[in-house]
Amino acid sequence: MSAISMEKLSKVYSSGVSALAGLDLEVRDGEFVVLVGPSGCGKTTTLRMVAGLESITSGTVRFGDLVVNDVSPRQRDVAMVFQNYALYPHLTVAENIGFALINKKVPKPDRERRVRSAAAALGLIDLLGRKPGQLSGGQRQRVAMGRAIVREPSVFLMDEPLSNLDAKLRVRMRSEVLRVHKAIGAATLYVTHDQVEAMTMGDRVAVLHDGELQQYATPRELYDRPANLFVAEFIGSPEMNLYEATVTDDELLLGSQRLSLGPARTLLAPYRGRTVIAGIRPEHLELVGGAGAGQAGMATLVADVRVVEELGDEAHVFFAIDATAAGASMLVAAAGDAEAGMLAGATHNGVAQINSRSAVRRGQQVTFRVDTGRMHFFDPDTSVAVPQMPG
Amino acid sequence: MSGASISAETRRERRRRERLAERDAAIPVELYGLKRGTVTALTTCCVLFALFTLAPVAWVIINSTKTQSNIFGSFGFWFASPFEFFHTFANLFRDIDGDGTYANWFLNTVLYSLSGGIGATVLAVLGGYGFARFEFRGSKVFFAIIIAGLLVPITLVAVPLYLAYAKVHLINSVWGMILPSMVVPVGLYLMRTYVELSIPRELIDAARIDGASELRIFLRIALPLMVPGLMTVLLLSVAGTWNNYILPLIIFSNNQLFPVTVGMGLWSQHAGNSGDANLYPLLVLGGLVTIVPMIALFALLQRYWRGGLLLGSVAN
16 A cells, blocks of 8 residues: 555646646655656645645545545644745744644653654754754754654655755755655655756656656666656756657668667667657767767767866766757757857757766867667657667 | 843843944945935935924923923923923823813823724734635635725714714723724734735644644744734834824713823813913923823834844745
């Protein structure tokens, strides 16, 4: 039996705006499930409906076998960590953590013991007498976690709890959240817009877009086998390179360049003579040299380098080829390089992830070897992925 | 060192730190894009306006120490002999002219203001919180109707008000003054706005998730955070009732129930008609005594208007 199950869950506002359309999702006992998607995709609305803070238009939410649609939040045995912490500013850390236990009429000695235990687990013992205004962002976030875990809930809900922390603290707190989750063992529904958080934290990840579930799978499955164009673009950083391509008998035409399909020709047989959308992950482009460096029989692309971003252990090479970009990654200025966007012809339509030791400069023409066996293909009309070959 | 003096030392230190912080935060006028000459001219205008506003208060303070002949015969903004303050003060508590005593009127004013003001604050707090943090059908319409009440001046409804009060036996009754004083639309508007701006929805949601009942959320979470706004509404309600003239004029014919405003209005009439030498000094000193509690109340409650109460509750 699932700890949380949502069946055809929908939310339509009075104005007619549909925030969520028929979501089917289940979270097993002890599982850490991440809801991820861009702003406005319905992930927070989903969380709030599970918490009982938002009314449900249609569909059901169950905890175990109990339908909780009409159960008030205080009776649902859920704990929630809010994006903005929502700490009670006039109460001390100890009082914030213990507030729920007072409401449950837990006897004082027991209450104090549980508060101290939760505080100790999160390194808050020395801060119990302080008020939220005297704490740093990370400390407040831990108090918010402590307030949730002290209740020993059966369901844990988290609404982008790390989004207000700086980058370094966010990375540290990710492992803290997972450690707490493992210690508690409660089913957890975690909302984030950050796909890196989703991929690193979730046992399973549900990708939402415009109120609809795009794919619900493990992080590895989402990365290796995206179900559609949206998931392919959303998951992965840098994002996948997507191009309109024409399929011939055994080649793929990207602009003026031809890629030998190899084994991929079989799965693209239904698209012969037609256009597909071809996706190549940046790490599946291998730099082999300057223009013309490719060998016979090798699937290669010749590209003009627009910008090179050095990241220490690797480099991102933003390039342009004469193929038509597909999806949202149209001709855009290089991220983090505002100057490039101002120069005429500085736009790129692809990015490769290479070893930083490779000497590549802006303005160079280079050759990439393409791992066609790792390419992704999508139907241009439905955006659905063409089924990949197994393995 | 005793506990009280330790805390006094801490308060002094805190105030000193705040003064220094204010001085550090001050930005030179040039950085606002202003010339010194402009600032001097504007400051002069402000000082003149302040003097213009405070001049009547200064006049009242100075002339409350004079006899009637000196009130009219001496320079208004300086003292004159004899110093009659205490003699006049003693007369405030005598039944001059058979119109009743100032002390009685003063106590009535305190009763009406505190009862009406506290009642108005309770209603404004409850109503403002309800409108701000509960979604219910018709809330916008209800709120608009309440605010529309602000548009109707009491003088416009004086006659129907009298007739309605007479029907329900509120004429010459203290409840005729207290009950309407508890209805302050501007107070409810202020509290609703204050709650919307100062109490994030997430706090209420968090308390609901923590298992608190709506009453407990209001008393334990929302109300402590509403204190600055609550004090403002209390102050405005008390001051509004304290200074109210039209309503008690309509409903009271019994001198014993008059508040200070109507009582002194009566003295003023008699003084003008009969030229009674006893009344003008009483009017001046009575006016001074009337405004002193309001000034004290504003000064006492100003610390509740300091910000920072919500610091740290919600991430910016």
